[in-house]
Amino acid sequence: MREHEKNFLANEREHDQTMETPFLLEVKGLTKHFGGLAAVQKVSFEIRRGEIVSLIGPNGAGKTTIFNLISGVYGPDSGDILLDRQSLIGQRPFEVCQKGIGRTFQIMQPFPHMTVLENVVTSGLFGRVPKISMRQAEEEARELCQLVGLGDRQGAFPRNLTVADQKRIEIARALAVKPKLLLLDEVMSGLTPIETGEAIKLVLGLRDHGATIFLIEHVMKVVMGISDRVVVLHHGEKIAEGTTTEVANDSRVIEAYLGERIDEREEASC
């Protein structure tokens, strides 16, 4: 009887739209094949509001594929992705964006014939729901350029900027859609130590402003330093999930990274 009552209450909760779930993003049994290759296999995890979660794994583990599945670039073979309890399956990339997911690309892809400011304005003009005016989009884009450290390069063209600055454009563009969830694909790789430090400060600052961040990262020092939780992929499967300490001591994770302990490996490469 009691058990029954509990279930009933749980169901009631499920249907109560005003109730906030702790989870902003829920990924359930996500699977994607490319030809015969299983790029992502039955991967499940959740991200809570306000968290910084890292997705790590060796090259080819399926990290970017998961980003592409979440942002609607690919459709999954099976599984579900829920943002605020609403399924994103079948939504095209621009619809996913308008529902509140902003993302950056691993290989920087600014629009080459637009200035830095225009790049950011474009994203704000079309990624926001409800729509905002051109004037407001420009004002917000200027603020974002300041925020990411491109304040004095708003009129420059992307090809004249450093790798670090091009990554800043990517971040500003993703932020311009006022995302509930920010997907950052290796925004720290290829940066100098000083630039990496600035980028970390930026990401932590965004979190303090209430952003929820899901990032793919190779630089272990960064992952260990800023993540609330870490999800580890290997050959398309999730092999571990937990706090940074839990993950760093997980035997399967250590095995996946060729027998080195993660912190040692990082020191060795420094």
Next chain:
Amino acid sequence: MAAAILMIFYPKLVDSYFLHLTVATFLAMIMASSWDILARTGQVSVGQAGLFGIGAYTAALLFQKAHLHPVLGMLAGAVLAMIVAAGLGYLTLRLRGIYFSITTIAFAEALSVIWLMTPRVTGGAMGVSTPPLFGGNREQAYYLILMILALVIFTVWFIESSRLNFAFTAIRENEEVANVMGINPTRYKVLAFMISAFFTGFAGGFYSHYNTYIIPYEVFGLGISIACLVMPIFGGLYTIAGPIIGTILVKAIEEYLRVTFSYGHQIAYGLILVVVVLFMPEGLLGLWKRRILPLWGGVRP
């Protein structure tokens, strides 16, 4: 302002032959600018003749069979071309790059074949003739085409200064990224194609009445499709002035060659395309900005 006044009194200042050349040039400007509107989304149409022909035949047949006023016929042709572009675009603008271009060529050719095969409805290879527009009054024809040209230029200006410019440019530069940033690429490409088709269709309708005689081989022909893209490429893409300047020069060269040799315009198109592709990828405007302006101490970009 001075230019506007000049345009209004222009017919009083030139002879009939020159007025005719001007009308033909304005018509070509409309087609060039319309092609450029679509090109702003990164789509290369090689089948504008299909839309031009739809406009031409709609206007001519509506006059012949229903005695509709020529200007209303032109509008009907423009609207029909726009509707056809919406359907064709919805199906084919999902394809990327060259596939859309190939489809547009096939589209224009297919229409030409359909016309030849249905002579009872369309006049077939014999074509359709209509009485001269405005009873042969070239001045009135001039003012009509001037108005439409002004409307096209206003439309391009509006696109450039609105959010459409951001959407079109983003799609042209990287469709996948534009999509992830909240832009629905198919929607904006279809919209651009429809705007382009409306004015190209109107141009076709005007041509049929102004020329008094149309045949499928010509109005659906590759020559018109090529003309639509040579002029903006020559002048400079994605600008208001580029297609206009390109058209003036192409038409001038074409007329000179036509008088000197026959089939002159075909030589002109071929030569211009080769020269532009090889030596001035940004067209005349680009050449002006990069080579000529610096001679006066301008800054090289």
